[in-house]
Amino acid sequence: MSVRRASVLALAAASALALLLAGSDAFAYRYLSCNGKPVRWPGSYGAVQNLCSIPSGSSQAKAYTAAMGQWRGVVGMQDVAYHYGTWPSDHCHVDLDDGWNDVALVEAASIDGALGTTVLVRSCDQIEEANVLISNLATQTFDNPDEAFAAGTCPFSPTGTGMATFLHEMGHAHGLAITSAGGPDNHPLNFTVMRPSPPVPLGGGSAGVVHTQPMPDDAAGGRFLYPMSKTEVNLMASAQRLVDGEIRNVTPWKTLQRCRGETFTFRWTAANTGMVNVASDQRFFLAPSPSAHGTTGITLATWHDAMVLAQKEVHVNMAVTIPCSTPPGLYWLYHETDAGHTVVEVSESDNVIHNPLTIQVGNCGC
Structure with missing residues (x-):
């Protein structure tokens, strides 16, 4: 060309x-x-x-x-x-x-x-x-x-x-x-x-x-x-965050070895591309596949009523514990915004993400 x-x-x-x-x-x-x-x-x-x-x-x-x-x-x-x-x-x-x-x-x-x-x-x-x-x-x-x-x-x-x-x-x-x-x-x-x-x-x-x-x-x-009178409400989950002016993934590309009952920490990002402040539940879960967005998975924790301001994003640190009922195996870490499905959004397709971090749960612990 x-x-x-x-x-x-x-x-x-x-x-x-x-x-x-x-x-x-x-x-x-x-x-x-x-x-x-x-x-x-x-x-x-x-x-x-x-x-x-x-x-x-x-x-x-x-x-x-x-x-x-x-x-x-x-x-x-x-x-x-x-x-x-x-x-x-x-x-x-x-x-x-x-x-x-x-x-x-x-x-x-x-x-x-x-x-x-x-x-x-x-x-x-x-x-x-x-x-x-x-x-x-x-x-x-x-x-x-x-x-x-x-x-x-x-x-x-x-x-x-x-x-x-x-x-x-x-x-x-x-x-x-x-x-x-x-x-x-x-x-x-x-x-x-x-x-x-x-x-x-x-x-x-x-x-x-x-x-x-x-x-x-x-x-x-x-x-x-290009303003117009329509109002947008939309939350999304992202696997990236802003660190010292650079875009980085919220979690590293690695696998953690954990027993049931043990904890680990990670960051998460929720973004609000809409025009109104929104409070919703942020849920974190494990699933044995990087394409398990629509599954319930194994819930690690839920951050209730997390507020994300209009046209802004938040990058938050989280500590979770592997449930004692978790079967041994390799799991992907997931984050879901509006986990209670209480917010009417223009798009529901961007609410769940899997992160680079995977967790190898051993046959050990509680």
Whole structure:
């Protein structure tokens, strides 16, 4: 794929292999202003898929579709982006500043070695064109990442960043974390998919659920730029947390050896992507499979009425004891938000996650 650069591009936003910058805000979504107004689309815009580089039915196409759907799924903000159509399969280039909003895979060298870049054309505070360019590096795969591992850090697939890159760059296309051409980096460093480089946090859910999704700060930024009157209520469990400005898994990738009646500690994350404060029960359980999301499992503990503020997340330490009735075997550690099913949410599919930590329960103890 080639990229034809126009002589003048009013604004550009790049992401991925940049170094993390120091500093963070408690509510950290970023945007650009012009004449005191946030830079945004004046209405909705249609994206055009480049079939030469993103064939229909490919993992890249599925990642593009998932990213589009995730941003459109943020209730409380307008549906800004939509899939307009496709270029012919022999259209193997991208023209910048031509009035079309291209989505394409390109050679990494054409976007300075980044995993992805979004080039915007604007007139002061109004975005007029967005070109989402994703690197076709062989090391960047586009499958749905395992929920238990921050994208790009899974020991089984250390390069699975493609879906997160699509989501990140489409955030730029909406106007989030953009900067004037040649200006300073404007990426936030908190618990967000708009961070300047992977890993990013993931949401919970079984294998069929898209785990790369907007986090609370991302949703808040989208609602700031494109507010509407609809109210969203949604909790999610995540297997990641924020530590000293870095995204890390809530538990390590290892197996603990424990007897029945013995204890262990771990961290857990509950995120509220909705617009109202929510109190719900947080339940922790063991199950003998990494795909046992819908099972009751063996309950370790329940944290009742845990409050998660609107558009925020919590990272909490927990100590639990292996029940005396637990049969010996290998178990995965699970976390379930809204365990009592008392909260009516826009999505119930992201409430349960399995963590990287596994527990080998021995035939010992009580």
